[in-house]
Amino acid sequence: MDLELTDEQRELKSTVARLLRTEYDPAAREEILRSEKGWSEEKWASFAEMGLLGLPFSEDYDGADMGFAEVAVVMEEFGRALVLEPYLSTVVLGAGFVDAAGTPEQKQSILPAVIAGEKLLAFAGYEPTGRYDLNAPATTASESADGYTLTGEKSAVLGAPDAHTFVVSAAVDGTVGLFLVEADAQGVAVDARIQADGLRTGSVTLSAAPAQRLGHGDASEVIGRVIDTANAALAAEAVGAMEASLHMTAEYLKTREQFGAPIGVNQSLQHRAADAYATLEGAKSMALYAKLAITGEENADEGAGDAKSRHRDVLAAKLIIDEASRDISQESIQMHGGIGMTMEYPIGHYAKRLTVIPRTFDDVDTVTQDLASLGGLIEPHAVELS
The missing domain is CATH 2.40.110.10 (Butyryl-CoA Dehydrogenase, subunit A, domain 2)
Structure with a gap:
C-alpha cells in the first residue's frame, strides 16, 4: 500500500499552503478574528474559486469527484494557518450529510450552491x-x-x-x-x-x-459515518496545528537569548523539544491511520472495512491525537515562557485550537469508554499454549 501523497495531492497541498502563507498570516488572521462575522467571506470565495469546497463531491453536482484524502490535505494546511472559515461545518458535516443521505433532488438543490460558496450549512x-x-x-x-x-x-x-x-x-x-x-x-x-x-x-x-x-429511513449509520469522517478531518487539522506550533517553538528557542546565549542551548529544553517532536510523529501516524479508515470505505473495491472497524480505528487515532494536542500545546506555551500567554503572540491561538479540537465531538473519557466497548484497537484473542 502506497502511503505517500499522489502528485495531484502534493500539488493541492502546495497550492493551499502558498495561498495561506501569502494571504492568511497571523496579522491577517487576527483582523478576520476581530471582524463582526469572525471569518472572511472574501477568503471563502477564494476557497470556492480554487475548488476546495467541492473536493469530495461528484461532478454531477459541480464537484471535483475526489475524496476524503484530498479533504485531509486541505484540513492539515488549514490547521497550520488556523483558518477560521466554516469548512468543517459546511463541507465536511453539513454537505457531507446531504451527500450521504439526501435524495438526488436534494443533492442537486444544495450541493452546487455549497460548492460555489453561496450556501452555508x-x-x-x-x-x-x-x-x-x-x-x-x-x-x-x-x-x-x-x-x-x-x-x-x-x-x-x-x-x-x-x-x-x-x-x-x-x-x-x-x-x-x-x-x-x-x-x-x-x-x-x-x-x-x-x-x-x-x-x-x-x-x-x-x-x-x-x-x-433528508433522505429516508433510519439515519443512525449515516450519522456515525459522517462524524467519523469529521473526526478524521479534525485529526488532520490537529497535526497541522501541532506541527506549526513546534516549528514556531523551535525558532523561538534558537532566537530568544538569555545570559548572552540562545535558550535552546539548554539541554533540558532540547530534551523537551525532542520529546514533543516524537509525540508529533506518533500523532501523524495516527492521523494517517484515521484517513485510511475513511478512504478504505470510499474505495470499497480495494477492500473496505465494516462500520465497526472504521469507527474503532478513528476512535483509536483520536485518542492518541487528543493527548498529543494537549501535550504539545502545553509544552509550546511553557517553552515560550511569559510571551506565550499573551493574546498578541500566535502560539497561544494554536494552544486554544488544540484545546478545543479534542472536545469538539466528544472528549477523552467518552472516546476511551467507546473504544473499550469495541474491544480496543486490537481485539484480544485466546492464545494456544500447548
Whole structure:
C-alpha cells in the first residue's frame, strides 16, 4: 500500500499552503478574528474559486469527484494557518450529510450552491441533555401537511450563527431521522456563541419549525459515518496545528537569548523539544491511520472495512491525537515562557485550537469508554499454549 501523497495531492497541498502563507498570516488572521462575522467571506470565495469546497463531491453536482484524502490535505494546511472559515461545518458535516443521505433532488438543490460558496450549512445534532450521544435525540419530528415540524433544542452547533440551512437530527417513528431546516424559518431561534478558539457556534431552538426530511429511513449509520469522517478531518487539522506550533517553538528557542546565549542551548529544553517532536510523529501516524479508515470505505473495491472497524480505528487515532494536542500545546506555551500567554503572540491561538479540537465531538473519557466497548484497537484473542 502506497502511503505517500499522489502528485495531484502534493500539488493541492502546495497550492493551499502558498495561498495561506501569502494571504492568511497571523496579522491577517487576527483582523478576520476581530471582524463582526469572525471569518472572511472574501477568503471563502477564494476557497470556492480554487475548488476546495467541492473536493469530495461528484461532478454531477459541480464537484471535483475526489475524496476524503484530498479533504485531509486541505484540513492539515488549514490547521497550520488556523483558518477560521466554516469548512468543517459546511463541507465536511453539513454537505457531507446531504451527500450521504439526501435524495438526488436534494443533492442537486444544495450541493452546487455549497460548492460555489453561496450556501452555508451546519449540523445540529448534539443536545444539552445528551452530552455526546447522537443516537437518542430528545428533539422530535411530527408529520404535518407540508412535511414535518421539529421541536427541541440543539447545542454546540458549529457554524450556527451564519448557516443558511441546518441539518437536524430528530426522533421520528422510533428511529433517528435527518431533516433540513432553513435558518430563517418560523420557529427557529439561534443563540450565537464564540468558542475559546474564536470559531462561531451556538444553540438552536426549534419550536414547531417546518422541516424537510433528508433522505429516508433510519439515519443512525449515516450519522456515525459522517462524524467519523469529521473526526478524521479534525485529526488532520490537529497535526497541522501541532506541527506549526513546534516549528514556531523551535525558532523561538534558537532566537530568544538569555545570559548572552540562545535558550535552546539548554539541554533540558532540547530534551523537551525532542520529546514533543516524537509525540508529533506518533500523532501523524495516527492521523494517517484515521484517513485510511475513511478512504478504505470510499474505495470499497480495494477492500473496505465494516462500520465497526472504521469507527474503532478513528476512535483509536483520536485518542492518541487528543493527548498529543494537549501535550504539545502545553509544552509550546511553557517553552515560550511569559510571551506565550499573551493574546498578541500566535502560539497561544494554536494552544486554544488544540484545546478545543479534542472536545469538539466528544472528549477523552467518552472516546476511551467507546473504544473499550469495541474491544480496543486490537481485539484480544485466546492464545494456544500447548
